[in-house]
Amino acid sequence: MTKKLEKFLELLGAIMIALLFITVIIQVVARVILSTPSTWTVEVGRALFLAVVFTIAPVVLYRNALMMINSLHDLAKGKARIILDIVNDFCIDFILVVMALGSYERTVETWAVEIPTVEWMKSGYLYLVMLVGTLLMLFFSVRNTVTRLKKGN
Template sequence: MFVITMLTVVFRVILKIPASWSEELAQYSFIFLAFIGSAAIMQDESHIKITVLIDRMSERVQKILRIVGRLLMLWFLAIFTLGAWDNVRLNWTIELPTVAWMKIGYMYLVLLLSGIIMIFYLLLNLYYDLTGRIPAGSGTGGAA
């Protein structure tokens, strides 16, 4: 993404050539980075969260709220992933206007893969909560 953005600047400022293809590729690479990164941090639940109220509750209530929250996220991610699959099939051959080799279906493929990874880690953390097992390598005493 950085290289593509730098190329955009070089083409526009130095060479005085409009490069709309580089802007589109930079946008898509940002989307790829955001969704793949989001899937990667699902494993240890590193997403931003506000825990002011939850920290004041008992461990049992915290566990119940985590389970309910995970079930709600699972519902959302299932819809997200199925929608991404539908869009992969529908847009696999549709080209970007300025980049013929880049298909819109590729973006939806990244969304599909990130959705699958997020569902996997969500189910894994739900399993840890339901069984009371501690994830390997976790020093926290349980999946938080």
């Protein structure tokens, strides 16, 4: 299931990157060639960028491919490295729980707030994307921690 979810998120992220590219091209053509501002493309582009980030970040976390300063990690060996990784995982999990709670709160508070340039898009939708992405990151992070704990024993 996890592998299928990873592939689905990867495909969804690729589709959204393509849509983001098309949106930016439309914006550039409208502003530079047609000399008419296309305000909706700014909001749609912003929403797509947010969606790309929160769709791909869980995949990066699943693959354990986060950028890190690994000087301390390289010094640790054996059980010390496993403990360091688990402490790191708990710190990430704490941040993700705080993000999930905050994005849930903002989703509820802004669910009906309209974005003036794109009537069908509400601010709450953007926070919902953030919430779902954060929960997926938390799922993959906990999964990685459980895998580390099993490997350490």
